[in-house]
Amino acid sequence: MAISKCAKCGSTLFEVKDAAPQGSRFKISFVQCTSCGTVIGVLEYFNAPSILINQNRAIEKIANKLGMHIKLEP
Secondary structure (H helix, E strand, C coil): CCCCCCCCCCCCCEEEEEECCCCCCCCEEEEEECCCCCEEEEEECCCHHHHHHHHHHHHHHHHHHCCCCCCCCC
């Protein structure tokens, strides 16, 4: 299996750093080299599926309190 390396310094260690780029309304997560800080990728700051699952659970809980039994998760 290949090992990912930084294109700038050759390091094999990476980290995720959150940032709010100038002019942006949203944070993003940079995957960057731990040695030199070169950005090698970008991830969404929020995990949309996780947010939706938590939202569905909250809706189900409210519905159950109202006597309505619904199941939103597969």
